[in-house]
Amino acid sequence: MSTPTVPVDLEAVRQVLESTVMVDEVRISRPTGIPVLDVVTGLVGPAPTTTVWQGSGAVLSAHGLAAVEHLVGGRWLEDTASWYGLVTPLSAPLPQRGDLVTVITAKSPTAGTVGRTWQALDPGEASTVAVARITRLDEVVII
Structure with a gap:
């Protein structure tokens, strides 16, 4: 990681992220019970959840996360082993491992994320110096 030659205005970076990247509506929900077996189909249904x-x-692919680094003019995210990341404002709560993330609406009509669901792989990252909340995600694929 390179050291900036001039001080970074973290508030300006936060504002850029919130106005240009975090433009979709996302829901974070937490499983609160045990999935129920549908005796008619023999399939296990989804676990009940509570909206957190x-x-x-924004839900960004690893490529999208890298593009955001260029947008804000610096590297503010370490390499990721997961393919997706959730970016939320600092005012959002820290997601917990196992929380579900669903994109409700996307600003871009070609986003392809609306209605898809991901699971938080780890608790949301926390830092004493931050411009956004970052949470590693893995897509939940329903077969």
Whole structure:
């Protein structure tokens, strides 16, 4: 990681991220019970959930996360082993491992993320110096 030659205005970076990247509506929900077996189909249904937070954010692929680094003019995210990341404002709560993230609406009509669901792989990252909340995600694929 390179050291900036001039001080970084973290508030300006936060504002850029919130106004240009976190433009979709996302929901973070937490499983609160045990999935129920549908005796008619023999399939296990989804676990009941409680909405933890709903508001502005973005689900970005690893390529999207790298592009955001260029947008804000610096590297603010370490390499990721997961393919997706959730970016939410600092006002959003820290997601917990196992929380579910669903994109409710996307600003771009070609986003391809609306209605898809991901699971938080780890608790949301926390830092004493931050410009956004970052949470590693893995897509939940329903077969």
